[in-house]
Amino acid sequence: MITNKLKKSTLVKSIALASTLLCSVATQAAEQVTIGYQGMYNPMKYAIDTKLFEEKTGYEIKWRKFDSGAKAITAMAAGAVDMTVAGSSPIASAASKGIEMELIWIMENIADAEALVVKDGSGISSPSDLKGKKIAVPFVSTTHFHMLFALEQFGLSEKDLKLINMQPNAIMAAWLRGDIDGAFIWDPALGKIKQDGSVLITSKQLGSWGKPTFDGMIASKAFTAENEEFVVKFLSTLASVDSEYVAGRESMTAESPMAKSVAKVVGGDPEGVVAAMKLYEFLDFDGQLSCQWLGCGAEGGATKALKSTSEFLLKEKKITELQPDYSMYVNPTFAEKAKASL
Known part of the structure; x- marks a missing residue:
């Protein structure tokens, strides 16, 4: 009789412990x-x-x-x-x-932390020089938005140049290969391409024109x-x-x-x-x-x-x-x- 009670007591405790553990797991998952x-x-x-x-x-x-x-x-x-x-x-x-x-x-x-940089030797020294050039930018990003806004302010359209959809790592690789003339990007890619490129315009300046990012x-x-x-x-x-x-x-x-x-x-x-x-x-x-x-x-x-x-x-x-x-x-x-x- 006592043995049965002990078994029942042990069973109840085991169930209670299992229940507590399940609740703990559920809480942890949440x-x-x-x-x-x-x-x-x-x-x-x-x-x-x-x-x-x-x-x-x-x-x-x-x-x-x-x-x-x-x-x-x-x-x-x-x-x-x-x-x-x-x-x-x-x-x-x-x-x-x-x-x-x-x-x-x-x-x-973002301010100056995103910028349009053009490669040294690309022949780009002013916005009008962007015509016919290859510019990389991650599409549907803040830099893509500002690139399109910049073109609008410069009196240019996407048809005047070739915008290429590239992610930051791909931009750095393309830059080193000489496949692109410029890029609108953020760090760490921005800092890398600045080493042999010059800033044409930054997001801070474009933001001051009414389109902050x-x-x-x-x-x-x-x-x-x-x-x-x-x-x-x-x-x-x-x-x-x-x-x-x-x-x-x-x-x-x-x-x-x-x-x-x-x-x-x-x-x-x-x-x-x-x-x-x-x-x-x-x-x-x-x-x-x-x-x-x-x-x-x-x-x-x-x-x-x-x-x-x-x-x-x-x-x-x-x-x-x-x-x-x-x-x-x-x-x-x-x-x-x-x-x-x-």
């Missing part, structure tokens, strides 16, 4: 996230290398590197990533296609709805490393831990990282939430940028339709809560 990133030089790479995001959020994070924002958007649309970095042009394209995502953070104002963190709406606490902690961590960089920007050297981490994650050398990161503008919470960027709904800068970019992409037949309201793809709520949590 605390996983896949996040995409690209090769831009920014403080986020330091947090990736040091596993700061995992430490602060408690989530297991699978990081996926993409060569372009277009590929990152495709992965998000397929449900392969929960959050990802992309440029404003592919984000605008995604919004115009009605993909269920939202912009939650401005990774960086930026890199942003976007997230699946389904994911943010179920993981608000994670998103808030993630943005708090991102803001902290951005702030750390901005505070020490002038004193950062190739020996600085952040420079080494960024070079390790992206590729390239720490010296190049130091120079390249100075070309970007990184925003604090007040900047993020200002009317210039995520704030002010339909009148906010990010919303207006997505709308104007989409209008340009439609004109160039890169998308087929526009959304009536782009503010539904810009959500400052998580940044607001991250700021309030400080």
Whole structure:
């Protein structure tokens, strides 16, 4: 009798333990996230290398590197990533296609970090010299958008030259072979081709003409709805490393831990990282939430940028339709809560 009771007691405990383990496994599975990133030089790479995001959020994070924002958007649309970095042009394209995502953070104002560089000896010294030349650019990227905008401002069209769709690594290889006359690209490729090329125009100048570009963190709406606490902690961590960089920007050297981490994650050398990161503008919470960027709904800068970019992409037949309201793809709520949590 006692033996039977002991057996029953042991069985009950075993079932309870199994149930606890199953719940634990289920919880662990729920605390996983896949996040995409690209090769831009920014403080986020330091947090990736040091596993700061995992430490602060408690989530297991699978990081996926993409060569372009277009590929990152495709992965998000397929449900392969929960959050990802992309440029404003592919984000605008995604919004115009009605993909269920939202912009939650401005990774960086691109400014001088993207530029149209022409190869020494190509015979290009002014915009008019672009006629008949081969210029490489990743299609549906921020540089593609600015390349088309630049041509418009120069009084040229795509028919006046040959635009070639190439990813950054392919651009560097084509440049070395002498297959192209120029490229509109970002670092680390930008720094490499500048070594035997000259800058014709940068995104900062084109932005001052009314078409600014930026890199942003976007997230699946389904994911943010179920993981608000994670998103808030993630943005708090991102803001902290951005702030750390901005505070020490002038004193950062190739020996600085952040420079080494960024070079390790992206590729390239720490010296190049130091120079390249100075070309970007990184925003604090007040900047993020200002009317210039995520704030002010339909009148906010990010919303207006997505709308104007989409209008340009439609004109160039890169998308087929526009959304009536782009503010539904810009959500400052998580940044607001991250700021309030400080």
